[in-house]
Amino acid sequence: MRDHPPRLPSSPGFWRSPLRGSWFTSVLGLVLLVGITVLFVTGLVSYAAYNPDLSRVNDQTPDKGILGFYLFAWPTGPVWLYRFTQGLHVTLGITLIPVLLAKLWSVVPRLFALPPARSVAHALERISLLLLVGGGLFEFTTGVLNVQLEYVFPGSFYPLHFYGAWVFFAAFVAHAVLKAPTALRAVRRRPREESDLVSPRPEAPTVSRRGALALVGGGSLLLFLTTVGQSLGGPFRRTALLAPHGAADPGGGPNGFQINKTAAYAGITPADTHRDGWRLVVTGRTGTVRLSRTELLRLPLHSASLPIACVEGWSTADQWWRGVRLRDLAALVGHDGDPPDVFVESLQRHGAFRRAALRANQVADPRSLLALYVNGEELSPDHGYPARIIVPAAPGVLNTKWVARLTFGDL
Numbered sequence: 001m002r003d004h005p006p007r008l009p010s011s012p013g014f015w016r017s018p019l020r021g022s023w024f025t026s027v028l029g030l031v032l033l034v035g036i037t038v039l040f041v042t043g044l045v046s047y048a049a050y051n052p053d054l055s056r057v058n059d060q061t062p063d064k065g066i067l068g069f070y071l072f073a074w075p076t077g078p079v080w081l082y083r084f085t086q087g088l089h090v091t092l093g094i095t096l097i098p099v100l101l102a103k104l105w106s107v108v109p110r111l112f113a114l115p116p117a118r119s120v121a122h123a124l125e126r127i128s129l130l131l132l133v134g135g136g137l138f139e140f141t142t143g144v145l146n147v148q149l150e151y152v153f154p155g156s157f158y159p160l161h162f163y164g165a166w167v168f169f170a171a172f173v174a175h176a177v178l179k180a181p182t183a184l185r186a187v188r189r190r191p192r193e194e195s196d197l198v199s200p201r202p203e204a205p206t207v208s209r210r211g212a213l214a215l216v217g218g219g220s221l222l223l224f225l226t227t228v229g230q231s232l233g234g235p236f237r238r239t240a241l242l243a244p245h246g247a248a249d250p251g252g253g254p255n256g257f258q259i260n261k262t263a264a265y266a267g268i269t270p271a272d273t274h275r276d277g278w279r280l281v282v283t284g285r286t287g288t289v290r291l292s293r294t295e296l297l298r299l300p301l302h303s304a305s306l307p308i309a310c311v312e313g314w315s316t317a318d319q320w321w322r323g324v325r326l327r328d329l330a331a332l333v334g335h336d337g338d339p340p341d342v343f344v345e346s347l348q349r350h351g352a353f354r355r356a357a358l359r360a361n362q363v364a365d366p367r368s369l370l371a372l373y374v375n376g377e378e379l380s381p382d383h384g385y386p387a388r389i390i391v392p393a394a395p396g397v398l399n400t401k402w403v404a405r406l407t408f409g410d411l
């Protein structure tokens, strides 16, 4: 009788790569231990930046309950704060994809091991692994789809990615606590190892374990180099081959920086924004005032150099904005000195990001503007003409374009 190769993935001899073993798995696991922790923290931070201190209009997950325990008033400085935290979140997430896939590949025999559970403890461990693998694939997939396809899950990306993150991270912590000591030992001991991951009938190696790791690292490096440019902005943007390509071409000149949604997409027509028709409606403690663009231009104008940083991970270098301070507009309607929160509404009639709330600390910052100019020129229609919000350190989504109405005070 010839020795037949085992046909079922549940038999150990089915898996024949000589690379599998605890050293290979452990190195990848330790990289993920650090990387995924950073992803989780920067993700929570991004969520806090969107929902500073539980403002109801910005809140995309009203049922989060105690999971919102850590929310706080997002600071307005340094101005590159969100650029950094979100650039890190998205770039690192994309960079870790090869490591995640290699790690899953390295332990795949265990996923098929039979019997499915030898004891209650073993059953619990396998369920936690299911949450870990499923949660990890889910978080990476929803994240990448959101970045690449621009909000593919209308209105539901936030709850999906947010709740998914908590489930995934809980399983991740349990797994890390159980496995980190073994992983550290395996890395020190190096290839001489006894582990159920080692194939009982290995094929001849075509690459060493170190070579395989270098391959994974090379894949990560390539993803990193073709992604990071979108967060660096400026000339580096051209290196961001993997950045989403659906966006409008911003062209050159003072308004020649990345556009999220165009005026046409948002349904903004020249008639909506025409000098004779457009009025900014400002409401506060002492009532309502209506201002034409000419009247706005008679108010004191101030400048601030601020970037736009989107949740998708891309950001622009600092642009030079000029307009009316939000706190001066608050003062016009009876909020002198200590301005309150403001609710901002766009001319745009449909779409997720046509309104946003800014917190009092954001309104009070002298660099927070209702911008009328950028880089010395009038705002282009796509960048929010006749007026847009620009706030230091905030996520792009709070920088409402085509502003029609500002309501100061209780939201």
Ligand SMILES: Nc1nc2c(c(=O)[nH]1)N[C@H]1C(S)=C(S)[C@@H](COP(=O)(O)O)O[C@H]1N2
Binding pocket: 257, 258, 259, 260, 261, 266, 308, 309, 310, 311, 346, 347, 348, 351, 353, 354, 355, 382, 383, 384, 395, 396, 397, 398, 399, 400, 401, 402
């Ligand atoms: N009215 C309105 N304002 C908006 C948006 C929108 O869809 N509608 N998108 C926001 C998002 S998600 C970002 S990242 C910034 C991008 O600004 P930009 O297109 O000028 O770069 O605008 C914000 N302001």
Ligand SMILES: [Mo]
Binding pocket: 260, 309, 310, 311, 312, 396, 397
């Ligand atoms: Mo955005």
